[in-house]
Amino acid sequence: MSDPEFFKVKYKLTDQISREGGMTMALANERAGREMKALEGKSREAVAATIDALEAMAKARTAPMDAVYDLATQVLDIAGLYDQRLLCEATYALCELTDRLRSQNRVDWKAISVHVDALKLIWAAPPRAHAGMKSLVEGLWAIVEHMKDPDAA
Amino acid sequence: MSGFALSPDVRMNLERSVVLLVDDNAQALDVLASMFRGFGVHRQVKSSSAADAQQVVKSRELDLIVIDTAMPGMDGYDFVRWLRTEAPEGTRFTPVILLTGHAARATVEKSRDCGANFVISKPFTPPVLLQRIYWVAKDERQFVSCESYVGPDRRFKNLGPPAGKRGRRKDDLSGKVGAAKEPNMFQDEIDMLLKPSRVPL
Numbered sequence: 277m278s279d280p281e282f283f284k285v286k287y288k289l290t291d292q293i294s295r296e297g298g299m300t301m302a303l304a305n306e307r308a309g310r311e312m313k314a315l316e317g318k319s320r321e322a323v324a325a326t327i328d329a330l331e332a333m334a335k336a337r338t339a340p341m342d343a344v345y346d347l348a349t350q351v352l353d354i355a356g357l358y359d360q361r362l363l364c365e366a367t368y369a370l371c372e373l374t375d376r377l378r379s380q381n382r383v384d385w386k387a388i389s390v391h392v393d394a395l396k397l398i399w400a401a402p403p404r405a406h407a408g409m410k411s412l413v414e415g416l417w418a419i420v421e422h423m424k425d426p427d428a429a
Numbered sequence: 430m431s432g433f434a435l436s437p438d439v440r441m442n443l444e445r446s447v448v449l450l451v452d453d454n455a456q457a458l459d460v461l462a463s464m465f466r467g468f469g470v471h472r473q474v475k476s477s478s479a480a481d482a483q484q485v486v487k488s489r490e491l492d493l494i495v496i497d498t499a500m501p502g503m504d505g506y507d508f509v510r511w512l513r514t515e516a517p518e519g520t521r522f523t524p525v526i527l528l529t530g531h532a533a534r535a536t537v538e539k540s541r542d543c544g545a546n547f548v549i550s551k552p553f554t555p556p557v558l559l560q561r562i563y564w565v566a567k568d569e570r571q572f573v574s575c576e577s578y579v580g581p582d583r584r585f586k587n588l589g590p591p592a593g594k595r596g597r598r599k600d601d602l603s604g605k606v607g608a609a610k611e612p613n614m615f616q617d618e619i620d621m622l623l624k625p626s627r628v629p630l
Contacts, residue, residue: 280575282582285522289446289492289566298442299469301435301559308467308555315460322456345533349499352530353457356551357464364552371531379534 312358319354323363326350327395330370334389341378344388345371351395362406362413363398366391369416376423387419435560443562447472447489451482451496451505452528461495461528464555468562479503479511486512486520493562498529498536505529506539513544513579522572524565526558537624544580 299307330347333339348370355363370391377384394412401409448470452458455477462473474491476482479500485491494512498505509525527545540548546568547561570581 278576280573280578282571282573285572287492287522287524287566287568289524289562292446292492293441293443293563293566295442295445297444298440300437301439301441301556301563302437304441304468304559305437305555306467307469308464308559311463311467312460312555315456315463319456319460346499346501349530350454352551353452353454353497353499354460356528356530356553357457357460359552359554361552368531371533375531375533 316358319358323351323354324399326354327392327399330392331396334385334392337385341374341383345374345378348374362409363395365413366394366398366416369413369420370395373416373420373423376420384423387423390419391416435563439563441468441559441563443468443470445472446470446492447474449474449476449482449485449491449494449496451476451479451494451500451508453477453497453500457497464558465495467555468559479505479508482508483511483516486516486523490519491523493565494523494525495558496525496527498527498540499531499533504536504539506536506543506545509543509545509580510539524568526561526565528553532624537620541583541620541623542578544578546581 326347330344330351333344333347348367351367352364352371355367370388373384373387373391394416397412398406398409443465448465450458450461450465450473452461458475458477462475465473474485474489476485479496480503482494482496483503486494496505496508503511505527509527512523512525513521525545527540527543527548528551529540529548530551532540532550546565549558549561568581573580573582
Protein backbone atom coordinates (compact mmCIF):
# COMPACT_ATOMS: atom_id res chain seq x y z
CA MET A 277 0.00 0.00 0.00
CA SER A 278 1.36 3.43 -0.94
CA ASP A 279 1.84 6.24 1.59
CA PRO A 280 -0.86 8.89 1.80
CA GLU A 281 -0.12 12.15 -0.01
CA PHE A 282 -0.80 15.48 1.71
CA PHE A 283 -1.18 18.64 -0.34
CA LYS A 284 -2.65 22.11 -0.12
CA VAL A 285 -5.63 23.09 -2.28
CA LYS A 286 -6.38 26.74 -2.95
CA TYR A 287 -10.07 27.44 -3.33
CA LYS A 288 -11.23 30.28 -5.58
CA LEU A 289 -14.00 30.75 -3.05
CA THR A 290 -11.42 31.98 -0.52
CA ASP A 291 -10.53 35.00 -2.69
CA GLN A 292 -14.09 35.57 -3.84
CA ILE A 293 -15.65 36.04 -0.42
CA SER A 294 -13.03 38.66 0.51
CA ARG A 295 -13.60 40.87 -2.54
CA GLU A 296 -14.95 44.34 -2.01
CA GLY A 297 -18.72 44.64 -2.03
CA GLY A 298 -20.93 41.78 -1.03
CA MET A 299 -23.00 42.10 2.08
CA THR A 300 -22.95 41.50 5.80
CA MET A 301 -23.95 38.15 7.24
CA ALA A 302 -26.98 39.82 8.82
CA LEU A 303 -28.21 41.19 5.50
CA ALA A 304 -27.51 37.93 3.65
CA ASN A 305 -29.52 35.98 6.22
CA GLU A 306 -32.37 38.47 6.13
CA ARG A 307 -32.50 38.32 2.33
CA ALA A 308 -32.38 34.51 2.39
CA GLY A 309 -35.27 34.46 4.85
CA ARG A 310 -37.31 36.72 2.55
CA GLU A 311 -36.58 34.60 -0.53
CA MET A 312 -37.53 31.42 1.31
CA LYS A 313 -40.73 32.98 2.64
CA ALA A 314 -41.90 33.45 -0.95
CA LEU A 315 -41.73 29.68 -1.45
CA GLU A 316 -43.20 28.72 1.90
CA GLY A 317 -46.74 28.16 0.56
CA LYS A 318 -45.57 25.68 -2.07
CA SER A 319 -43.29 23.99 0.43
CA ARG A 320 -46.13 23.52 2.89
CA GLU A 321 -48.23 21.98 0.13
CA ALA A 322 -45.41 19.57 -0.72
CA VAL A 323 -44.93 18.53 2.92
CA ALA A 324 -48.70 18.05 3.39
CA ALA A 325 -48.92 15.92 0.23
CA THR A 326 -46.02 13.75 1.39
CA ILE A 327 -47.54 13.21 4.83
CA ASP A 328 -50.82 12.27 3.10
CA ALA A 329 -48.93 9.75 0.97
CA LEU A 330 -47.36 8.30 4.12
CA GLU A 331 -50.82 8.01 5.68
CA ALA A 332 -52.09 6.16 2.60
CA MET A 333 -49.14 3.77 2.81
CA ALA A 334 -49.79 3.15 6.51
CA LYS A 335 -53.42 2.31 5.71
CA ALA A 336 -52.66 0.05 2.76
CA ARG A 337 -49.89 -1.80 4.66
CA THR A 338 -48.36 -3.14 1.47
CA ALA A 339 -45.43 -0.83 0.73
CA PRO A 340 -41.86 -1.99 1.25
CA MET A 341 -39.99 -0.33 4.12
CA ASP A 342 -37.66 1.35 1.61
CA ALA A 343 -40.64 3.24 0.16
CA VAL A 344 -41.79 4.44 3.59
CA TYR A 345 -38.23 5.50 4.41
CA ASP A 346 -37.86 7.41 1.13
CA LEU A 347 -41.12 9.32 1.68
CA ALA A 348 -40.13 10.19 5.24
CA THR A 349 -36.81 11.58 4.01
CA GLN A 350 -38.74 13.77 1.58
CA VAL A 351 -40.52 15.39 4.53
CA LEU A 352 -37.13 15.97 6.16
CA ASP A 353 -35.77 17.35 2.90
CA ILE A 354 -38.21 20.25 2.77
CA ALA A 355 -39.15 20.79 6.43
CA GLY A 356 -35.45 20.69 7.31
CA LEU A 357 -34.79 23.79 5.23
CA TYR A 358 -37.42 25.71 7.21
CA ASP A 359 -36.03 24.68 10.57
CA GLN A 360 -39.27 22.88 11.50
CA ARG A 361 -37.62 21.26 14.48
CA LEU A 362 -40.48 19.31 16.03
CA LEU A 363 -41.74 17.94 12.72
CA CYS A 364 -38.17 17.01 11.77
CA GLU A 365 -37.62 15.32 15.12
CA ALA A 366 -40.76 13.22 14.63
CA THR A 367 -39.86 12.46 11.00
CA TYR A 368 -36.34 11.53 12.03
CA ALA A 369 -37.88 9.00 14.45
CA LEU A 370 -39.92 7.53 11.57
CA CYS A 371 -36.77 7.34 9.41
CA GLU A 372 -34.87 5.61 12.21
CA LEU A 373 -37.77 3.20 12.81
CA THR A 374 -38.08 2.18 9.15
CA ASP A 375 -34.29 2.01 8.78
CA ARG A 376 -34.13 -0.42 11.72
CA LEU A 377 -37.08 -2.43 10.41
CA ARG A 378 -35.65 -2.81 6.92
CA SER A 379 -32.21 -3.72 8.21
CA GLN A 380 -33.86 -6.50 10.26
CA ASN A 381 -36.18 -7.55 7.40
CA ARG A 382 -39.15 -6.75 9.59
CA VAL A 383 -42.40 -4.84 9.17
CA ASP A 384 -44.41 -3.11 11.91
CA TRP A 385 -47.26 -1.09 10.46
CA LYS A 386 -48.72 -0.34 13.88
CA ALA A 387 -45.58 1.49 14.92
CA ILE A 388 -45.41 3.25 11.55
CA SER A 389 -49.06 4.35 11.84
CA VAL A 390 -48.40 5.85 15.28
CA HIS A 391 -45.54 7.87 13.79
CA VAL A 392 -47.58 9.03 10.80
CA ASP A 393 -50.47 10.07 13.07
CA ALA A 394 -47.98 12.10 15.14
CA LEU A 395 -46.67 13.79 11.98
CA LYS A 396 -50.21 14.78 11.03
CA LEU A 397 -50.88 16.14 14.52
CA ILE A 398 -47.69 18.19 14.59
CA TRP A 399 -48.24 19.45 11.06
CA ALA A 400 -51.79 20.57 11.83
CA ALA A 401 -50.85 22.27 15.11
CA PRO A 402 -49.89 25.95 15.22
CA PRO A 403 -46.21 26.57 16.09
CA ARG A 404 -47.17 27.95 19.51
CA ALA A 405 -48.56 24.51 20.42
CA HIS A 406 -45.30 22.73 19.62
CA ALA A 407 -43.79 23.27 23.06
CA GLY A 408 -46.56 21.15 24.54
CA MET A 409 -46.04 18.36 22.00
CA LYS A 410 -42.50 17.39 22.91
CA SER A 411 -43.73 14.45 24.97
CA LEU A 412 -45.40 13.14 21.81
CA VAL A 413 -42.03 12.98 20.09
CA GLU A 414 -40.46 11.44 23.18
CA GLY A 415 -43.10 8.72 22.89
CA LEU A 416 -42.11 8.07 19.28
CA TRP A 417 -38.50 7.66 20.30
CA ALA A 418 -39.52 5.24 23.02
CA ILE A 419 -41.10 3.09 20.29
CA VAL A 420 -37.97 3.34 18.16
CA GLU A 421 -35.72 2.40 21.07
CA HIS A 422 -37.96 -0.59 21.70
CA MET A 423 -37.29 -1.77 18.15
CA LYS A 424 -33.96 -3.38 18.99
CA ASP A 425 -32.20 -5.73 16.68
CA PRO A 426 -32.96 -9.23 18.07
CA ASP A 427 -29.53 -10.39 16.86
CA ALA A 428 -27.75 -7.63 18.81
CA ALA A 429 -28.68 -8.93 22.28
CA MET B 430 -11.17 28.52 12.21
CA SER B 431 -13.66 29.33 14.93
CA GLY B 432 -16.41 27.05 16.10
CA PHE B 433 -18.45 30.02 17.20
CA ALA B 434 -21.15 31.90 15.34
CA LEU B 435 -19.80 34.60 13.05
CA SER B 436 -20.46 38.23 13.80
CA PRO B 437 -23.46 39.55 11.83
CA ASP B 438 -21.19 42.40 10.67
CA VAL B 439 -18.75 40.10 8.85
CA ARG B 440 -18.92 40.82 5.12
CA MET B 441 -18.91 38.16 2.48
CA ASN B 442 -19.04 38.46 -1.30
CA LEU B 443 -20.50 35.57 -3.26
CA GLU B 444 -21.46 37.59 -6.36
CA ARG B 445 -18.87 35.92 -8.57
CA SER B 446 -19.18 32.43 -7.13
CA VAL B 447 -20.58 29.62 -9.24
CA VAL B 448 -22.51 27.20 -7.03
CA LEU B 449 -23.89 23.81 -8.02
CA LEU B 450 -26.97 22.75 -6.05
CA VAL B 451 -28.07 19.11 -6.23
CA ASP B 452 -31.27 17.60 -4.83
CA ASP B 453 -33.75 15.17 -6.36
CA ASN B 454 -36.59 16.84 -4.48
CA ALA B 455 -37.68 19.69 -6.77
CA GLN B 456 -39.25 21.77 -4.00
CA ALA B 457 -36.26 21.40 -1.69
CA LEU B 458 -33.98 22.37 -4.60
CA ASP B 459 -36.02 25.52 -5.25
CA VAL B 460 -35.89 26.48 -1.58
CA LEU B 461 -32.14 25.89 -1.45
CA ALA B 462 -31.70 28.03 -4.56
CA SER B 463 -33.76 30.80 -2.99
CA MET B 464 -31.50 30.66 0.08
CA PHE B 465 -28.42 31.13 -2.13
CA ARG B 466 -30.11 33.98 -4.04
CA GLY B 467 -30.53 35.67 -0.69
CA PHE B 468 -26.84 35.14 -0.01
CA GLY B 469 -26.08 37.05 -3.22
CA VAL B 470 -25.14 34.08 -5.41
CA HIS B 471 -26.19 35.04 -8.95
CA ARG B 472 -24.61 32.11 -10.74
CA GLN B 473 -26.34 28.94 -9.66
CA VAL B 474 -26.56 25.63 -11.48
CA LYS B 475 -29.33 23.31 -10.34
CA SER B 476 -29.24 19.54 -10.82
CA SER B 477 -31.96 17.08 -9.91
CA SER B 478 -29.68 14.03 -9.82
CA ALA B 479 -26.08 13.10 -9.16
CA ALA B 480 -25.79 11.85 -12.75
CA ASP B 481 -26.83 15.27 -14.06
CA ALA B 482 -24.41 16.91 -11.61
CA GLN B 483 -21.59 14.76 -13.02
CA GLN B 484 -22.23 16.24 -16.46
CA VAL B 485 -22.16 19.76 -15.01
CA VAL B 486 -18.86 19.05 -13.26
CA LYS B 487 -17.38 17.79 -16.53
CA SER B 488 -18.46 20.86 -18.46
CA ARG B 489 -17.64 23.86 -16.26
CA GLU B 490 -15.67 25.15 -13.32
CA LEU B 491 -17.45 25.48 -10.03
CA ASP B 492 -16.61 27.24 -6.77
CA LEU B 493 -18.85 25.28 -4.42
CA ILE B 494 -21.10 22.22 -4.56
CA VAL B 495 -24.00 21.75 -2.15
CA ILE B 496 -25.60 18.33 -2.46
CA ASP B 497 -28.27 16.36 -0.64
CA THR B 498 -27.18 12.92 0.49
CA ALA B 499 -30.37 10.92 -0.06
CA MET B 500 -31.06 10.50 -3.76
CA PRO B 501 -32.14 7.52 -5.86
CA GLY B 502 -29.41 5.94 -7.94
CA MET B 503 -26.12 7.62 -7.15
CA ASP B 504 -26.44 9.31 -3.76
CA GLY B 505 -24.60 12.39 -2.50
CA TYR B 506 -21.82 10.36 -0.86
CA ASP B 507 -21.06 8.40 -4.03
CA PHE B 508 -21.09 11.61 -6.04
CA VAL B 509 -18.45 13.20 -3.78
CA ARG B 510 -16.30 10.09 -3.93
CA TRP B 511 -16.56 10.16 -7.74
CA LEU B 512 -15.73 13.87 -7.74
CA ARG B 513 -12.61 13.37 -5.64
CA THR B 514 -11.28 10.43 -7.62
CA GLU B 515 -12.59 10.52 -11.19
CA ALA B 516 -13.71 14.06 -12.03
CA PRO B 517 -11.60 16.25 -14.34
CA GLU B 518 -8.49 17.68 -12.64
CA GLY B 519 -9.82 21.26 -12.52
CA THR B 520 -12.91 20.37 -10.53
CA ARG B 521 -11.72 17.40 -8.48
CA PHE B 522 -11.04 19.43 -5.34
CA THR B 523 -14.07 21.72 -5.50
CA PRO B 524 -15.32 22.28 -1.96
CA VAL B 525 -18.46 20.29 -1.10
CA ILE B 526 -21.09 20.74 1.59
CA LEU B 527 -23.30 17.69 2.13
CA LEU B 528 -26.84 18.15 3.40
CA THR B 529 -28.21 15.17 5.27
CA GLY B 530 -31.61 14.39 6.67
CA HIS B 531 -31.45 10.99 8.33
CA ALA B 532 -28.19 9.09 8.57
CA ALA B 533 -29.15 5.55 7.60
CA ARG B 534 -27.04 2.76 9.08
CA ALA B 535 -25.66 1.79 5.71
CA THR B 536 -24.36 5.31 5.06
CA VAL B 537 -22.44 6.20 8.24
CA GLU B 538 -19.11 4.99 6.86
CA LYS B 539 -19.81 6.51 3.46
CA SER B 540 -20.38 9.87 5.10
CA ARG B 541 -17.03 9.68 6.87
CA ASP B 542 -15.09 8.42 3.87
CA CYS B 543 -16.55 10.27 0.88
CA GLY B 544 -14.32 13.35 1.09
CA ALA B 545 -16.81 16.19 1.66
CA ASN B 546 -15.63 19.37 3.40
CA PHE B 547 -18.59 19.65 5.73
CA VAL B 548 -21.83 17.83 6.52
CA ILE B 549 -24.87 19.78 7.67
CA SER B 550 -27.74 17.93 9.33
CA LYS B 551 -31.29 19.06 8.69
CA PRO B 552 -33.05 20.96 10.11
CA PHE B 553 -30.84 23.99 9.71
CA THR B 554 -31.26 27.72 9.22
CA PRO B 555 -29.72 30.10 6.63
CA PRO B 556 -27.18 31.43 9.19
CA VAL B 557 -25.86 27.89 9.73
CA LEU B 558 -25.38 27.30 6.00
CA LEU B 559 -23.80 30.70 5.50
CA GLN B 560 -21.40 30.05 8.35
CA ARG B 561 -20.37 26.71 6.84
CA ILE B 562 -19.74 28.40 3.49
CA TYR B 563 -17.47 30.85 5.30
CA TRP B 564 -15.71 27.98 7.07
CA VAL B 565 -15.21 26.17 3.76
CA ALA B 566 -13.71 29.30 2.20
CA LYS B 567 -11.37 29.71 5.17
CA ASP B 568 -10.66 25.99 5.49
CA GLU B 569 -6.91 25.51 5.79
CA ARG B 570 -6.91 21.76 6.10
CA GLN B 571 -4.66 19.94 3.69
CA PHE B 572 -6.05 17.42 1.27
CA VAL B 573 -5.21 13.77 1.79
CA SER B 574 -5.02 11.26 -1.02
CA CYS B 575 -4.62 7.56 -0.35
CA GLU B 576 -6.17 4.32 -1.60
CA SER B 577 -9.22 4.51 0.64
CA TYR B 578 -9.79 8.26 0.90
CA VAL B 579 -9.41 11.48 -1.06
CA GLY B 580 -10.57 14.67 0.61
CA PRO B 581 -9.80 17.25 3.25
CA ASP B 582 -7.86 15.95 6.23
CA ARG B 583 -10.51 14.66 8.61
CA ARG B 584 -8.47 15.77 11.61
CA PHE B 585 -9.26 19.33 12.65
CA LYS B 586 -6.00 20.51 14.17
CA ASN B 587 -6.34 22.13 17.55
CA LEU B 588 -2.87 22.14 18.97
CA GLY B 589 -3.87 24.06 22.09
CA PRO B 590 -1.47 25.88 24.39
CA PRO B 591 2.03 24.47 24.93
CA ALA B 592 2.52 21.87 27.67
CA GLY B 593 2.55 23.41 31.13
CA LYS B 594 0.87 26.67 30.00
CA ARG B 595 -2.71 27.60 30.65
CA GLY B 596 -4.93 28.51 27.70
CA ARG B 597 -7.03 31.64 27.48
CA ARG B 598 -10.22 29.62 27.71
CA LYS B 599 -10.99 27.44 30.70
CA ASP B 600 -11.62 24.40 28.51
CA ASP B 601 -8.42 24.72 26.42
CA LEU B 602 -6.58 21.43 26.27
CA SER B 603 -2.82 21.21 26.11
CA GLY B 604 -1.24 20.41 22.76
CA LYS B 605 0.78 17.70 24.48
CA VAL B 606 -1.52 14.72 24.68
CA GLY B 607 0.81 12.23 26.36
CA ALA B 608 0.52 8.49 26.45
CA ALA B 609 -2.88 6.86 26.09
CA LYS B 610 -4.52 5.97 29.39
CA GLU B 611 -7.40 3.96 27.97
CA PRO B 612 -7.59 1.35 25.20
CA ASN B 613 -8.26 2.56 21.67
CA MET B 614 -11.91 2.82 20.66
CA PHE B 615 -13.35 0.18 18.38
CA GLN B 616 -14.30 1.31 14.85
CA ASP B 617 -18.01 0.77 15.65
CA GLU B 618 -17.75 3.19 18.57
CA ILE B 619 -16.06 5.80 16.40
CA ASP B 620 -18.73 5.35 13.72
CA MET B 621 -21.46 5.93 16.28
CA LEU B 622 -19.79 9.18 17.32
CA LEU B 623 -19.97 10.35 13.72
CA LYS B 624 -23.61 9.38 13.29
CA PRO B 625 -25.86 12.41 13.79
CA SER B 626 -28.13 11.63 16.69
CA ARG B 627 -31.22 12.95 18.32
CA VAL B 628 -30.81 16.16 20.27
CA PRO B 629 -33.24 17.03 23.10
CA LEU B 630 -35.46 19.95 22.10
